[in-house]
Amino acid sequence: MTHYLDLVTASAKQHKKQSRMTRLCIVLAVFLVTVIFSMADMEMRSQMAQAVKSDGSWHVGFGVDEEQWALLAARPEVEKLARYGSLNYHLRDGWFMGDYETGICGFDRELLDIFPAAEIIEGEFPSGPGETVINELTRIKLGLGIGDTAVLRTPRGDLREYRITGIASDTALTAKHDACMMFLNLEDFGQLYREDTGEAKELVAFVVYRPFCNIQKATEEICCQLGIEQGMVRQNVKVITLMFQSRDSYMMGFYFVAAVLAVLVMAAGVLMITSSMNSDIARRTEFFGMLRCLGATGKQVIRFVRREALGWCKSAIPAGVLAGVAVTWGLCGMLRLLSPGLFDGMPVLGISLPGVGAGVVIGLTTVFLAAKRPARRAAGVSPLTAVSGNAGTVQAAKRAANTWLFRVDTALGVHHAIGSRKTLFLVTGSFAFSILLFLSFSTAIDFMYHAITPLRPSAPDYYGYSGDTSNSMPGELAAELGEYPFVKRAFGRSCGEAVWQTEGEQRVLTVISYDEQQFQWAKKGLLEGSLPDAVEGRGLLLAWHEGDLPSVGDSVFLLCGEDGRETSVAGILSDVPFTYGTGGDTGSGGELAICSEDLFRELFGETGYAVIDIQFRPGVTDAQVQELRRTVESRCGEGIAFSDRRISNREVKGAGYSLAVFLYGFLAVIALIAFFNIVNCIAMSVSARMREYGAMRAVGMTVRQLVRMVWGEALTYTFFGVIFGCLGGLPLNRLLFGWLVTERWGDAWEMPGRELLVILSVMACAVFLAVRGPARQIRGMSVVETL
């Protein structure tokens, strides 16, 4: 030893076991913070990957002419730039390939880098005049291939011929609308546009800015410089939001909530380290007093404590970070496994710098902050107190335990918990904090289940619908389609419009029929009323919306065509996930009601379906889908349209998976914090009182009585923690639920019994384990050595 601080190393070697708990706490806190931030980072990455995949990587699109385009290309903040124009975007302007309405897009080759979804899977981008790329659906529908000639009929009836140079994959949008697409280079597109409209082509320039560019500021400058009106500018909201550059007020609110929650979780980690360090250092007050006796100044003791804390950090922080990174790798691997294809871009063994950085910085800062107070306390111990053996590790009691209410062992345990108001506040506060966090976060899960519809079991992969909204699809066709081995489920819905006579006004009501299965899916969304009544045709289920709604049990008179009929309201549904009509919209956007197929038949006299939904088994091929499509076409004739939702379902499902992994992971981390916090608090409290326990053992307290005492203490903390946690957490849960769910979907708040059960079970487990460890310690305790 050459310096008094060398004692830190020597002491650490001797007291490795004593400081183990504190080191473990630092490891855990760093681990939790690393995991939380890495998971958030990973979630952002996966959302970004999906946003890029579905919407492209562009940041801003400007409506520009040739001159503006040249100026835009010269801007230093622009990294990638590509022009794009379209004709017949809504597939109703009369551009045909064969019998199919065809959308035509013209763009620069660079656009393919910005929109990875529009990948050319075969052949090349059209470079010369008279060349085109068609999409996969067109190839299947028209039986064309590379080298063939695609003939385009314009609305004027002219024919244009193009040589096919490549095939592009279908995007979610083209598959959903069952659209034939033709991609041209800008020269050919411009010519076509001019010939059709007599005007110069209108193009959108998609811009990808350089990294670290202030997108909003740069966009404003560009608009100002090039004289582009705000109406000609569009932003890729998802991508910009994920880059934290959105100014959207809803998104700003979202950022704020995320920041507050991150701070709350960090605070929980900080609390954990602080309490364990406080206890560890308080336990050695005598030792620090002894240092003072030997001539160490207060400052030297503070320095000693800080150096010791740094020593713990040296091993605990890397261990916590490593564990955090390992868990993040596991989660990344899980996402890739859950949704192969969507998360291919996500590195399984990637390291999240924000996660690691947050772990290290928060670990170091917390340890130093946590060491400050105990170090001052240690420095403040009078040498006399230290040597007299009265530097109690536990604060002197201020009032006596109540031995009349409980047995002495339990009474002492309860008193250990409530004896010091400060400790009681800190410990129960940290327990309550975990419950509060858990209950607050659990509303995000409700939000997720409402917001991401395709994750619902009812979401179709493919559906056919009558283009004129009539119930022209045979009722038995759904059952026939269900027979295909690659079809998991096929179900249909009829649709009709009725006039609803209410107090002095007539409202249009869209009535949809449900079969048994669809009613079962609707069960979860039933806000009030009786599902069996609706299933058995005794009434309608109305979809909730803001405004005037009849009550359950009310009679309603419906005018269906020329006939009128009275029925009743059997219940209210929070929402109707099924959509109807062209493009999957519910059509009028008016009021919706659900009824049984029998009631529908009675009301409208029709037995056919307007929509047939199909869910496929995994591994279905495009050829099988086409086979099914041909069957429907042959049975229903002309006028049937299709929508292929497989790609969009996969994309949203992927987004749902990653959000679910993130949210459930977050909940798990909060539960873990609660778990370790409880275990740690009890273990610390017990180890701080070991000497007292030794004395109790000496005067005749049995191990069982001592353990009962620890139980008393643990349960008291838990009792108050649960009370305060529920008092704070339930109103917060209700508030957040109202804001996130009720306001949008109308679901009434219910007591979050399941969530409470989960967190309370975690706490019960933690208390059980928290007592088990110290109980073992007490059993193995040597009375003589402890005294």
Place this chain on the structure above:
Amino acid sequence: MEILKVDNLRKVYGSGEAKVEAVKNVSFSMQKGEFGAVVGASGSGKSTLLNCIGGLDNADSGRVYLNGKDILAMGENERTVFRRQNIGFIFQAFHLIPELDVEQNIIFPLLLDYRKPDREQVEELLEVLGLQDRRRHLPGQLSGGQQQRVAIGRALVARPALILADEPTGNLDSQSSQDVMDLLCKASRRYSQTVLMITHNMNLTSAADRVFRVTDGVLEELGGVQQ
């Protein structure tokens, strides 16, 4: 009447070259109501002997009979219950329960037995100890001498057959030391309890019926080695 019988007690710490024989084949016995004092240099093995007799520590060999029952042959739980009912301990550092007041500390061994204390007995004890006006005070609010009187009360309350005191006056001034000694003697006489006390202070041995010396783990009764 023989209350305590120690037979060939041996306790060894460590092994190999670091092996220390703290108690070497000690044998002696004590009668009911006898007051014994044990003296010896620091590290001679006095406390180890007392801890083995009280069942706080395990011996390597030998027997300790209290009221005819072998303490060392008992299981941990049985020994603990036996200890709180038959042996009273008094420590140099008092070891009171800081969360219990004076009265609660005194009746603590009875509470551990889930017994209701006899009010008269408690009052008498408080009177003997001179702690009647301090009954609701917490240990932290008492002087060292008062704390040790509480510890004596706690050792006496269950009317144990044997009281083991490990340097009960070690942390006290001379006046308090004398008070404690008087109390111990008074209790021993009044309740016919056997007391075995370790002390450094030879002056305090004058009150004892028998005096033992421990040297390097060997116990001898002054005036002749006990068998």
